[in-house]
Amino acid sequence: MLLKIALPNKGRLSEEVRELFNEAGLEVRVRGDRALTASLGGEFEAIFVRARDIPEFVADGAAHAGVTGWDLVNEAGRQLEHLMDLELGRCRLVVAAREESGIGQASDVRDGMRVASCFPRLTRDYFARRGQSITVVPVSGATEIAPHLGIADIVVDLTSTGSTLKMNGLREVATVLESSARLVACQANDAEVRGTLDELKLALGSVLAARGKRYVMANVPKEMLPRVREVLPGLNGPTVVDVLDGGRFVAVHAVVPAKAIYRTVNALKSLGGEGILVTRIERLVA
Numbered sequence: 001m002l003l004k005i006a007l008p009n010k011g012r013l014s015e016e017v018r019e020l021f022n023e024a025g026l027e028v029r030v031r032g033d034r035a036l037t038a039s040l041g042g043e044f045e046a047i048f049v050r051a052r053d054i055p056e057f058v059a060d061g062a063a064h065a066g067v068t069g070w071d072l073v074n075e076a077g078r079q080l081e082h083l084m085d086l087e088l089g090r091c092r093l094v095v096a097a098r099e100e101s102g103i104g105q106a107s108d109v110r111d112g113m114r115v116a117s118c119f120p121r122l123t124r125d126y127f128a129r130r131g132q133s134i135t136v137v138p139v140s141g142a143t144e145i146a147p148h149l150g151i152a153d154i155v156v157d158l159t160s161t162g163s164t165l166k167m168n169g170l171r172e173v174a175t176v177l178e179s180s181a182r183l184v185a186c187q188a189n190d191a192e193v194r195g196t197l198d199e200l201k202l203a204l205g206s207v208l209a210a211r212g213k214r215y216v217m218a219n220v221p222k223e224m225l226p227r228v229r230e231v232l233p234g235l236n237g238p239t240v241v242d243v244l245d246g247g248r249f250v251a252v253h254a255v256v257p258a259k260a261i262y263r264t265v266n267a268l269k270s271l272g273g274e275g276i277l278v279t280r281i282e283r284l285v286a
């Protein structure tokens with residue numbers, strides 16, 4: 001059975017999502033730039049649609065699963081099964097006001113104010129939860145310009161680096177939602193589909209797990225092993241391999257957090273380590 005996976009056809013998430021699937025061994029083979037579907041190999045077929053439409057398509061069962069922003073999943077308000085956080089497309093949905101507006105926090109927003117957003121549902125819910133009565137001005141893009149055109153007092157929009165807000169003279173005053181790309185599935189999927197999606201999760205998860213890790217190999221003096229063990233915890237302690245040099249050195253191999261590489265290499269060197277190699281890992285299945 002061929003499982004349909006809805007992926008963003010363009011925009012912010014499309015490239016990185018394709019890269020992730022490729023690295024997981026599900027190569028996105030598109031026939032030309034504008035193809036609407038592609039074979040992913042194995043049991044999967046990709047259908048390329050707008051990120052914003054993906055929650056609807058998946059909830060309706062037009063696709064068994066899909067990848068889109070958590071912001072869009074929440075905006076759609078459909079019942080979906082959340083399968084995993086893909087740790088990309090990280091951004092926040094925020095309330096922002098003009099620098100000179102005098103609005104410094106959400107409670108400064110006065111009843112009756114107009115709020116421009118591509119996320120009318122989340123905007124309405126946010127202010128309703130706070131007991132503030134505002135009017136949503138729905139827009140479909142370039143939200144940041146709305147306060148300058150006088151069509152809204154404040155905005156609710158996505159931000160990551162903050163440069164768009166800054167460029168438009170807007171100040172962030174509150175966070176509505178933290179977002180990243182998620183794999184979501186249709187609640188009506190049967191057991192067979194769920195089983196295949198578990199395999200997909202394992203494949204994608206193994207790429208994500210490998211991204212933050214490096215594989216380190218080094219030859220170290222045998223008598224230093226107890227101290228090397230402290231430097232190289234690895235997944236279950238380092239792998240130790242004989243070196244055919246009459247027993248003076250052993251080779252140690254370990255998986256370490258990428259962030260710790262600088263410290264680890266220096267520590268191995270100071271313990272007399274030689275021939276230190278650091279490599280990337282493609283996939284890591286714990």
Ligand SMILES: Nc1ncnc2c1ncn2[C@@H]1O[C@H](COP(=O)(O)OP(=O)(O)OP(=O)(O)O)[C@@H](O)[C@H]1O
Nearest residue numbers: 010011012013051052069072089090091158159160
């Ligand atoms: N600045 C950003 N940094 C990181 N992720 C972002 C950023 N902006 C948007 N995203 C994520 O990417 C998703 C898709 O955004 P994208 O801009 O590709 O589509 P869109 O705005 O819905 O449509 P379009 O821009 O094509 O009209 C968003 O829902 C969000 O999850």
Ligand SMILES: O=P(O)(O)OC[C@H]1O[C@H](OP(=O)(O)OP(=O)(O)O)[C@H](O)[C@@H]1O
Nearest residue numbers: 012141142158159160161162163164165
């Ligand atoms: O905080 P920043 O890093 O500046 O990013 C924020 C911008 O990114 C998104 O727009 P996008 O670039 O996707 O363009 P769009 O408005 O066409 O969707 C979002 O709508 C903001 O405008």
Ligand SMILES: [Mg+2]
Nearest residue numbers: 011012141158
């Ligand atoms: Mg956008």
